[in-house]
Amino acid sequence: MSLNGQAYIAGIYEHPTRRADGISLAQLHADVAIGALEDAGLTTRDVDGYFCASEAPGLGPLNVPNYLGLKPRYVESTDTGGSAYLVLVHHAAQAVASGRCNVALITMGDTQVAEGLGFSLGGVDSRGAPEAPFSGPYRTFPAGMYAMVARRHMYEYGTTSEQLAWVKVAASHHAQHNPHALMRNVVTVEDVLNSPLVADPLHRLDCCVVTDGGGAVVITRPEIARSLKRPLVKVAGASEFVKHNEGGKVDLTWSAGRYSGPRAFEEAGCKPSDIKYASLYDSFTITVIMQLEDIGLCEKGKGGKFVADGGLISGVGKMPFNTDGGGLCSNHPGNRGGMTKILEAVRQSRGEAHPAVQVPDPNFVVAHGTGGTLSGDHCGATVILERE
Secondary structure: OOOOOOOEEEEEEEOOOOOOOOOOHHHHHHHHHHHHHHHHOOOHHHOOEEEOOOOOOOOOOOHHHHHHOOOOOEEEOOOOHHHHHHHHHHHHHHHHHOOOOOEEEEEEEEOOOOOOOOHHHOOOOOOOOOOHHHHHHHOOOHHHHHHHHHHHHHHHHOOOHHHHHHHHHHHHHHHOOOOOOOOOOOOOHHHHHHOOEEEOOEEHHHEOOOEOEEEEEEEEOHHHHHOOOOOOEEEEEEEEEEEOOHHHOOOOOOOOHHHHHHHHHHHHOOOHHHEEEEEEOOOEHHHHHHHHHHOOOOOOOOHHHHHOOOOOOOOOOOOOEOOOOHHHHOOOEOOOOHHHHHHHHHHHHHOOOOOOOOOOOOOEEEEEEEEEOOOOOEEEEEEEEEEO
């Protein structure tokens, strides 16, 4: 089923908190749900489809609708980590396009900081995974896993630490305009390289911030979207792909976006050269470079050169990215940062990003996320939005 023109994003909302002291996880979901519905001009009575991942035990497609008073006839709770909410946008759009629901609500919330969990510094929980008996004893952790990909990229393509640093620099230039960003100070390449080494070759400033937060998206049928007097942003194309460890035969030079990207572009009827803005999952600086290459925004192996000297800075570079500051500077709630990628992509499509970073004539924008670990099992999801 082709999505193009069959489902529209009618409402969005991002919670302003970066530390949810005194706010329950259920309340976060409620806050963002009401915010997105109000943005669309709808109410909870209009919602007949509900989608979420699994941020915490006890919450999900049974309990959140109960808390909100929803009466959905279609629910889903696919969870693929950092790409989960891009996957859910894809699936919600499919549900709307196929008539399974008319108004789909997607909500996300996380309270890791308030609860003292600190996901980004902890170990990767692989309990239950088939390879757990082999990888578990090594106590891998996220920075170390992504550092392996960065080091391999350097070996294969000559990428440098300075080039990686430019990704953080670009994010910081954008974050200064976001009043809710956790890290609003502009940094330099030297600042990144002089920050403590976390996992060679990644420095502290090569890593995302750690926050609480939440967001929500409302997707509707075309006729509903056109009745709401909001900018029309359609889900033009979407795809996902899972890359496996394949029994230890791991190739660190490519990610799942290698397959999800081209399929999404084909469905949307556009090319990477048509993209005016990119929302890219930025758990680490290397994550961004890999995604740029794999979804086709630059040539494979040339990502380092592509981002250098401000290549990702709005108004300066070739491909403005994460104009809200992204996970590197603004907001990375738990391991569900893909939600924020959709939110800023919609803002750019609507022309509602901060004036200092708004991209002119953003007819096509792309959001892409990676969930899991870039060096092993992960799911890539690509969503292309078109302004009508």
